[in-house]
Amino acid sequence: MPSETAGSAATRRPTIQDVAAAAGVSKGLVSKVFNGGAGPSAATTSRVIAVADRLGYRPNRSATLLAKRRTRLLGVTMLPSNLFHGELADLIQPIAEKHGYDIVLGSMTGYSHERRAIETLIDFRCEALVLVGPTMPAAQLAAIIGNVPAVVVGRKVDLPGADVVRCDDERGVHDVIDHLVALGHRRIAHLDGGSGAIAALRRRAYRAAMTRHRLEPVVLPGGMTEEDGARAVTDLLGHSAGVDVTAVATYNDRCAVGVLDALARRGIDVPGEISVAGFDDSLQARHALIELTTVDQSSAEQARLAIQAVMERLDGTRAERREIVLPPALIVRRTTARVGRRRGE
Amino acid sequence: MPSETAGSAATRRPTIQDVAAAAGVSKGLVSKVFNGGAGPSAATTSRVIAVADRLGYRPNRSATLLAKRRTRLLGVTMLPSNLFHGELADLIQPIAEKHGYDIVLGSMTGYSHERRAIETLIDFRCEALVLVGPTMPAAQLAAIIGNVPAVVVGRKVDLPGADVVRCDDERGVHDVIDHLVALGHRRIAHLDGGSGAIAALRRRAYRAAMTRHRLEPVVLPGGMTEEDGARAVTDLLGHSAGVDVTAVATYNDRCAVGVLDALARRGIDVPGEISVAGFDDSLQARHALIELTTVDQSSAEQARLAIQAVMERLDGTRAERREIVLPPALIVRRTTARVGRRRGE
DNA sequence: TCACCGATGTAAACCGGTTTCCAAGTTCAA
DNA sequence: TTGAACTTGGAAACCGGTTTACATCGGTGA
Numbered sequence: 001m002p003s004e005t006a007g008s009a010a011t012r013r014p015t016i017q018d019v020a021a022a023a024g025v026s027k028g029l030v031s032k033v034f035n036g037g038a039g040p041s042a043a044t045t046s047r048v049i050a051v052a053d054r055l056g057y058r059p060n061r062s063a064t065l066l067a068k069r070r071t072r073l074l075g076v077t078m079l080p081s082n083l084f085h086g087e088l089a090d091l092i093q094p095i096a097e098k099h100g101y102d103i104v105l106g107s108m109t110g111y112s113h114e115r116r117a118i119e120t121l122i123d124f125r126c127e128a129l130v131l132v133g134p135t136m137p138a139a140q141l142a143a144i145i146g147n148v149p150a151v152v153v154g155r156k157v158d159l160p161g162a163d164v165v166r167c168d169d170e171r172g173v174h175d176v177i178d179h180l181v182a183l184g185h186r187r188i189a190h191l192d193g194g195s196g197a198i199a200a201l202r203r204r205a206y207r208a209a210m211t212r213h214r215l216e217p218v219v220l221p222g223g224m225t226e227e228d229g230a231r232a233v234t235d236l237l238g239h240s241a242g243v244d245v246t247a248v249a250t251y252n253d254r255c256a257v258g259v260l261d262a263l264a265r266r267g268i269d270v271p272g273e274i275s276v277a278g279f280d281d282s283l284q285a286r287h288a289l290i291e292l293t294t295v296d297q298s299s300a301e302q303a304r305l306a307i308q309a310v311m312e313r314l315d316g317t318r319a320e321r322r323e324i325v326l327p328p329a330l331i332v333r334r335t336t337a338r339v340g341r342r343r344g345e
Numbered sequence: 346m347p348s349e350t351a352g353s354a355a356t357r358r359p360t361i362q363d364v365a366a367a368a369g370v371s372k373g374l375v376s377k378v379f380n381g382g383a384g385p386s387a388a389t390t391s392r393v394i395a396v397a398d399r400l401g402y403r404p405n406r407s408a409t410l411l412a413k414r415r416t417r418l419l420g421v422t423m424l425p426s427n428l429f430h431g432e433l434a435d436l437i438q439p440i441a442e443k444h445g446y447d448i449v450l451g452s453m454t455g456y457s458h459e460r461r462a463i464e465t466l467i468d469f470r471c472e473a474l475v476l477v478g479p480t481m482p483a484a485q486l487a488a489i490i491g492n493v494p495a496v497v498v499g500r501k502v503d504l505p506g507a508d509v510v511r512c513d514d515e516r517g518v519h520d521v522i523d524h525l526v527a528l529g530h531r532r533i534a535h536l537d538g539g540s541g542a543i544a545a546l547r548r549r550a551y552r553a554a555m556t557r558h559r560l561e562p563v564v565l566p567g568g569m570t571e572e573d574g575a576r577a578v579t580d581l582l583g584h585s586a587g588v589d590v591t592a593v594a595t596y597n598d599r600c601a602v603g604v605l606d607a608l609a610r611r612g613i614d615v616p617g618e619i620s621v622a623g624f625d626d627s628l629q630a631r632h633a634l635i636e637l638t639t640v641d642q643s644s645a646e647q648a649r650l651a652i653q654a655v656m657e658r659l660d661g662t663r664a665e666r667r668e669i670v671l672p673p674a675l676i677v678r679r680t681t682a683r684v685g686r687r688r689g690e
Numbered sequence: 691t692c693a694c695c696g697a698t699g700t701a702a703a704c705c706g707g708t709t710t711c712c713a714a715g716t717t718c719a720a
Numbered sequence: 721t722t723g724a725a726c727t728t729g730g731a732a733a734c735c736g737g738t739t740t741a742c743a744t745c746g747g748t749g750a
């Protein structure tokens with residue numbers, strides 16, 4: 001039996017050199033065996049593979065990445081606790097794989113980590129980035145990604161090197177407001193999504209839609225989560241000004257669910273007393289006990305188009321910037337209804 | 346102005362060699378500047394940093410990983426679309442960071458990808474693994490992780506090298522069944538979680554609890570998602586055998602939510618006609634329109650203990666295997682009630 | 691018999707960092 | 721004044737692969 005180098009450290013992983021020595025060939029040849037290049041004969045190939053198997057050899061990823069010209073890695077930033085992001089990542093994975101790319105997830109927890117997450121992905125030499133709902137200012141974003149091909153998903157942002165795939169948020173918001181106005185609502189509040197860029201966009205769209213209907217906008221400071229939605233309701237009902245709001249259009253479904261929660265706890269009927277509309281058409285929204293009126297952004301389609309865009313960049317098929325805007329679809333469910341009377345009136 | 350090497354390829358990222366050349370020092374010294382070792386003087390340090398800044402230098406992660414003895418990387422496997430996993434990953438990140446570790450997310454989509462996800466993390470030379478709810482058989486798992494320190498979260502599994510942090514699932518299930526029995530239920534069905542290991546455990550616990558109460562177990566084939574829960578209800582009500590079930594204890598909250606959904610669509614009152622209990626105490630469960638009776642597994646505590654366990658392994662503080670079992674907490678909400686009369690009886 | 695060719699394999703450079711070892715210069719105490 | 725110790729920095733080995741240039745060899749056609 002050929003000696004396997006020292007064999008002293010039971011802990012050290014075998015390297016390509018160990019395999020080469022055990023098989024009695026050079027390490028260059030072993031590399032060719034695994035990368036399917038011309039050179040090794042059939043006999044050698046099977047012998048090397050057998051030895052590698054016996055030794056439990058697996059190539060060192062870092063070394064491979066360092067030595068190879070291309071990494072075939074796709075970086076995807078996401079917020080792990082955001083189900084929308086998670087679903088998108090799930091959808092992206094198999095598509096990227098079909099194109100021969102592995103994906104690396106960069107988890108951004110909170111705002112400051114967004115920068116770090118992107119930098120980490122670039123440091124791993126990802127060939128392209130898929131940025132799911134980044135919240136940074138465009139200029140900062142541009143500075144960080146430099147000339148790495150990127151596609152931004154879900155947010156309107158003007159970066160020379162980055163494509164954009166998103167749903168037409170403005171139209172989605174307008175559709176919601178039109179729907180509520182058609183139901184007779186006049187005092188329609190918007191529960192916003194905080195300081196992010198998408199939140200700002202939807203807020204502006206809300207203001208525009210209200211103005212178009214000659215109605216006065218009421219923006220409630222909110223956030224991205226159920227807690228934010230619930231808290232906003234507490235704030236709203238605390239003020240006397242809030243009591244005559246008959247409908248709330250929220251930043252996303254999560255907020256809307258929080259709003260429904262808070263209203264239910266107070267015994268306020270939806271949609272009898274207040275109508276509520278969300279945004280995303282998440283799984284939660286479809287639930288029979290919730291049946292939230294919301295806007296579908298067709299995330300599967302977004303995932304597909306995002307990968308396609310990035311692949312075109314990598315193939316060199318296309319160099320000019322592209323923005324793909326998908327039409328949203330208003331999904332009317334149970335939580336919106338014709339404006340009604342207040343309890344006790 | 347010092348020349349910056351060739352300057353021809355505007356695209357190539359500057360390397361440590363470029364910085365060294367531009368600053369007029371050796372690359373070894375540049376490395377020391379960034380890694381805070383003894384050697385460089387204050388003047389040199391600031392000069393090198395200035396040059397690096399100007400050039401936009403960032404170290405190549407692969408090269409660093411390859412050259413360094415330690416990677417200070419923690420691999421975390423997760424299913425991106427699973428909110429429970431996402432929340433756990435979110436909780437793990439800051440704790441790991443406090444210990445000086447970065448985390449790499451390995452996304453496993455479906456069963457076969459679980460192996461690939463773990464292998465990828467090992468190939469990245471993660472020093473330790475946090476496996477969130479792995480579904481593989483223990484023997485396979487052992488073969489893949491080899492002697493990489495690992496902690497399994499949420500699942501009872503007996504691997505010599507791997508610690509386990511989990512909630513006492515058996516007790517959680519027993520608590521649920523005891524609770525339902527105390528409410529007078531006798532025909533209590535279990536909607537199981539499919540083929541995974543955790544599902545098997547909870548299924549067995551359910552059978553044991555029923556047997557203890559001298560009741561006959563009824564296991565409905567389910568799965569992990571809302572759809573599975575809803576489908577199980579359809580199946581159940583299709584059979585005449587199903588109609589006398591008065592309570593359903595599900596594998597997790599997601600199924601339970603699906604069950605509630607399906608029941609609501611059929612106009613079956615919960616908890617008037619059927620009681621439903623979940624498992625996880627997820628955000629969904631707490632919602633005012635749902636108020637699901639469920640079991641809390643204190644995921645924040647699990648995250649903390651998981652990192653602690655893995656750090657002890659890495660520090661060499663502890664070598665023997667440890668299994669930490671957290672007590673579950675039954676959370677009684679609205680969806681379970683004293684057994685009632687059927688509609689129309 | 692000779693020049694040439696394809697198949698197979700080796701040696702060495704290289705990817706971009708880190709780390710060890712050593713040299714040169716400075717400072718300081720004896 | 722000398723030499724020990726400390727500071728600062730450079731040269732080179734190394735991490736584990738990939739890739740290029742080249743060597744070797746049996747076979748082949750002229």
